Amino acid sequence: MSGVKHTPGPWKLDVLPSGGPFGAAGGRAYGVSARGANGLSMPVVVWRGIARPASPEGQANARLIAAAPDLLEALESLVEHTDGIRLPVTAHMMRNRARDTIARARGEQSPSHSDQKEVGNG
Known part of the structure; x- marks a missing residue:
């Protein structure tokens, strides 16, 4: 954050x-x-x-x-608490969407999400 x-x-x-x-x-x-x-x-x-x-x-x-401030804080918390955790594909995609939304709210470029090593099979 x-x-x-x-x-x-x-x-x-x-x-x-x-x-x-x-x-x-x-x-x-x-x-x-x-x-x-x-x-x-x-x-x-x-x-x-x-x-x-x-x-x-x-x-x-x-x-x-x-x-808006509460929504941004909730997304930041979600990303912070799931970083480094291997997630099922759908949850991983949702975390990436949260990252993109946080970046948009901050006026930053969206992070690249080509890193698939955190994606689980569930």
């Missing part, structure tokens, strides 16, 4: 008040926020009027964004 470049989680979905630096005048804005080092809530992602944030799809997207 390399150094964190994103705002550490947990993140949560917020409905921001109208007005202010992020709220839409006379309307609502939506955001995903995290607790800063000072303990105060700080916006990570803020949007208003884009992709209908109040729609079920917009709210599902926001929940997925809010879960």
Whole structure:
């Protein structure tokens, strides 16, 4: 696990008040926020009027964004705890997919997975 470049989680979905630096005048804005080092809530992602944030799809997207740090941590833990373990072919492929997803989240090039010596026969 390399150094964190994103705002550490947990993140949560917020409905921001109208007005202010992020709220839409006379309307609502939506955001995903995290607790800063000072303990105060700080916006990570803020949007208003884009992709209908109040729609079920917009709210599902926001929940997925809010879960991103936890999902990344879970994948990193899975890879860390299975590295060096001989796995059945399907599990090995899933670990490689986790590695690719971690690399994409970090903005890194996906690792090469040509090494088949860890693959088991089960």
